[in-house]
Amino acid sequence: MRESRARRMRKGVRSGLVVALILLIMLELCSVTLAVSHLVTFSPVQNRNFISLTESSKMTKLMVSSANGSETADGEETSSDPAANPGSSAAAPSDKEIDDPDGSHTGLVVEDKDQIWTTVTDVDIFSIRYDSEAGHPTFAVNSEKGDNVFAPGTEQAYTFTVKNVSDHNMKYILTVDAYYENTDGLWIPIEGRLKNDDKGYVIGSETEWPDVLELDGYAETNNLSAGYIRDYTLDWRWPFERFDGEGLDSNDAYDTMLGNLAVDEDLSLHIIIRIVAEWDEEGGGIKPIPPQTGDYSKTFLWGAIAVVSLCALDIVIWAFRRDDDDEKEKNGLAKG
Amino acid sequence: MKKNNVMRVFALMLALTLVSVCAISGTFAKYVTRVSGEDAARVAKWGVLLTVEGNNFGTKYAAEDEAYLEAGGEYSVESYNGEDLVVAPGTSSDLIDAGMTATVKGTPEVAARYTISGVVDDIVLKAGTYTDYTELVKADDGTYGYTKEFTLEKDYSPVKWNLVISKGTTEFNVAEDLYTALSAYPDLLAKAEALGFGESGCSFFSAIEILKKVAGNDGYKNIVEAALGNVVHGGRNFQLDVTDDGVFTMSYDFDPNKEMDYTFELSWEWAFEQIITVDGEEVADPIVDAADTYLGNVAAGVITDDNANTTIGAELTAPAVQID
Structure with missing residues (x-):
C-alpha cells in the first residue's frame, strides 16, 4: 500500500517534469526565435x-x-x-x-x-x-x-x-x-x-x-x-x-x-x-510589433530569457534523469 | 533506453527550434518598413567687425616756416584757449598725424553690403563780392581803409577732403586716382580740368561732382570701377556719391565668403596758397588769399556775414548689412 502511494507520487512528479520540459522547450523556442529575429537586419532589394x-x-x-x-x-x-x-x-x-x-x-x-x-x-x-x-x-x-x-x-x-x-x-x-x-x-x-x-x-x-x-x-x-x-x-x-x-x-x-x-x-x-x-491585413490599426527590423532594443531581453529557459531546461532534464535513476535503483533493490 | 529517448526528443526539439528560428524570424522581419529622412544645418557665419575712430582736427599745428622756427617759434596755428579745434590756411590732418579711419574686416557666409557715409560740415564762402581785407588802401583824402573788393565766381571751399581706401599695401586715393583714371580719356580730362579738377588740387567731393558732370553717370561708374579694381576685389555694385549737402556715401556689395579687410581714411588739407600763373610768372592767387582772410575775419568776429560758414566737422558711419 505504502509502496503504491510512493509510486503514484513519483509518477506525478514525472508527469510534472514532462509538462515543465515541454513548456520550457516552447519558451526556449520562442525566446530564441524573437532574439534572432531582432538580430536579422532587413536587407532591402x-x-x-x-x-x-x-x-x-x-x-x-x-x-x-x-x-x-x-x-x-x-x-x-x-x-x-x-x-x-x-x-x-x-x-x-x-x-x-x-x-x-x-x-x-x-x-x-x-x-x-x-x-x-x-x-x-x-x-x-x-x-x-x-x-x-x-x-x-x-x-x-x-x-x-x-x-x-x-x-x-x-x-x-x-x-x-x-x-x-x-x-x-x-x-x-x-x-x-x-x-x-x-x-x-x-x-x-x-x-x-x-x-x-x-x-x-x-x-x-x-x-x-x-x-x-x-x-x-x-x-x-x-x-x-x-x-x-x-x-x-x-x-x-x-x-x-x-x-x-x-x-x-x-x-x-x-x-x-x-x-x-x-x-x-x-x-x-x-x-x-x-x-x-x-x-494591416484586416485594415485595423497598427499592431504591436515586437520584432522590428533593425530594432535592437529588446534583443538582450529575449536573449536573457532564452539563456534562463535553457538553464531551466537542463535542470528539468537533470531532475528527470535523476528521477529515472532513482526508480532504476529502487527496482534493482526490490529485485535483490 | 529511456535516457536515449529523452536525448532524442531534446535533439529533435533543438533541430525544430533552429529550423523555426530561420523560418519565423525572416517572416517577422518582412512585416515592417522603417525609413527616415534627416538633415541638419548650422547658422551661417557673420563675423564682420567694424571700427570708426580718430579725430580730424587739432588745437595747434606745428609751424613750417624756417625763420619762425629758428626764432623759437613752434606752432603756426593754436587755438586761444588750447581746447577748441581749429583749422587755418596751411594746416592739414597730416600735419597732426590725424584723420578719421573706418575699418571693416570679416569673411561672412552671407552676401553683405558695406557702406561708409560721411557728413561734412565744410568751410564755405559763397559766390559773391566781398571786401578785400588783405590790403589797406590810401584814399585821396589821405585816410586808409579796406576799400578794395574781390569777387568769387563760385562758392569757395578752401578745405580739400580726400578719401583713401586701402587693402593691405594697395590703396586707392579717390581724388588723385580718379584723376589718373580720367587721364585715359583726354577729352573728358580737358573738360574736367576746365572745371577745376586737378591732379591734387581738388576735394574728392568736387572730383566726383566734376567727373559725373563730364562723363555722365554710366561713364563715371565705369571709370571709378576701373580705378578701384585692384583695391576692392570680389565686390560688385559699387556706389560712390556725394550730395550738395556735403554727404558722401560709398557702398560695395560682397559675395558670400569674400574677405573684407579694408581701411578707409578721411583726410583734409587747407592749402596755404594756390599758385597761379600771371604773365608767365607763378604767383599766389590773390583772390584765394583775400577769401581766406575774409573767412578768418568772420571767424574772429571782426565781421559778420551769413554767406560765410567758418565751422568744420566730419562724421563717419560705416554699417555692414546682410543682403537678402
Missing part, C-alpha cells in the same frame, strides 16, 4: 526601402484617381485616398499611372524629387547655398565649407511623397524630431510648418509660422490605400526682418549676435522625419 508583402507582378502600377482627386494649384491631380476617408469608394485606378517596369516597387515607398528613402536617408531640407532675391550677387548665402547653413532671409520647402505600391492598404506612423545642437539654450528664430496634402497644414497654417521646434514630437498615424500617394511638405524660414518681440532693431541685433557666435560654434538644427509602415 536593390537598396529600396520597402518590404515585400506580396509577390509583385512584373509591372506594378501606381495609380492616381481623378474621379476622387482634387486639383492642386499647379494643376496636378492628387489622390483622395479612400483609406483616409473610410466612407468613400475604393480607388478607381484609371487616370494617372506611374509605371514601375522592373516590378521592384512593392509595399510602401517614401521618396522625394531626388531619391527613394532608405533606412537612414540624407535629404535636402536645408541647403549649402541660397539664391539672392535680386540676383546680384548670385548667392545671398553660401557655406564656406560646403555644409548646410541657414541665415536670416533663407527659407526652403521640402516635399516628400509616401506611396503605397502594394495591393493592400498600408498603415504608417510618421514622426518628426527637431532639435538644436550647440546653441546652449539660445533661441534661433527659425519657423517651420508641415503640410499633408490630405489634411492640409498639420503644423502651422497658410498664414501662421510657428517655431520650428513645434515640429518636434509630431506624430500621425495614417492609412494609405493600394496605389495611392500622399505628399508632405515641410517648409521652414528665417524671416529677414522680424517686427515681433523687441522690434526690428533688437531683432537685427539678436540675429547678428547669432551670426557672430556661429563663427566659432556650429549652432545647428536637426530635423528627422521617420516613417514606420506596416501592412
